[in-house]
Each structure stands twice: as structure tokens, then as C-alpha cells.
Amino acid sequence: MSESDLQPLDGNAAAGLLGEMFWRDMTTATGICAGCGSEGPFAEARLFASAMGSVLRCPHCDNVLLRAARTPRGVWLDMQGFRSLTFTPTPDAN
Template identity: 40%
Template structure:
């Protein structure tokens, strides 16, 4: 999905369903640390561009793409961008 065709821009909670399909758990409370600016924040606070098949999860501080979740016929995949680490508080 290209950002210019995203259905909407929302917070990380909107990606909870797609992320559940990957991790089989609610990961929105986990802290995502950006490899670009090194800021950390809960996944729920990330900026998400989303449509029916994908979610681009961006750092709220610098807008780098942390990761992308893609739904396809074979299942769901997670493509890592500038995500440095995920921390459980």
C-alpha cells in the first residue's frame, strides 16, 4: 500500500486486529523504539496509515516507517522498517 492511497490515518489501536493476526496477542501496549530517532512510545500511539489489506505503522516523532503489516491470501506478514526494538514495559 502506498501512503497516498491509505483509506485513513489513525493511531496504533486501529492496527490491533492485523497485529493480533501476526502475534496472537494485543501488542499495542508494547513500546516500539524507532531506529531513526530513537524515541520510544507504545504501539498504540504510533501513526498508522491503514486500508483493508495493510497498515503502515510510523513513528509519531519522526514519521519513519517502523513496520508494515500486510494481509494476503496466504495469511499475514510483518515487514520491519526502522523498528529498533520492542520493549514490554
């Protein structure tokens, strides 16, 4: 496969795909990892993306936080690697 365009490799880059489903920006959310309990911004998680789908991993313990794939039936999403997600308004988004 030749898909070596430079691409973002963290949670910032999942904003488009998740925006399709949630109609809001997910990257500013704070998540707690179900694997190690560490807390951090969604945008700072590590992204492994391909044409098939995306996997988001915890930067601390490598736990799979989120998996997303496009299937013939629609977009499939597994977020069980997050214990929780907190959404706080940013100064620019009241």
C-alpha cells in the same frame, strides 16, 4: 474508493491484525524507533490503513515502523523500523 467510515488512525487500531499473528496485545508494548531513536507506546504511533494493508509511522520522525499486508500466501509483516519492542505487564494483565 469509498471507505470513509470513521476509523482509528493510530496504533490502537493495529491491535486486531497483529493479534491474529501474535496472540497477544501489541499496543501496550513500548517501541524504539530505528529512525530517530525516540521511545513510545506502540498505540501512539500513526496508522495509515487501507484494504491492502497497514503502515505504522513514528509520530516524531515519520519513519516507517511497521508494514503489514494480506497477500495470497498469508499475512506479510515488516517491522524493521522498530529497533526494539519492550513488553511489560500492565496492572490488569498479570
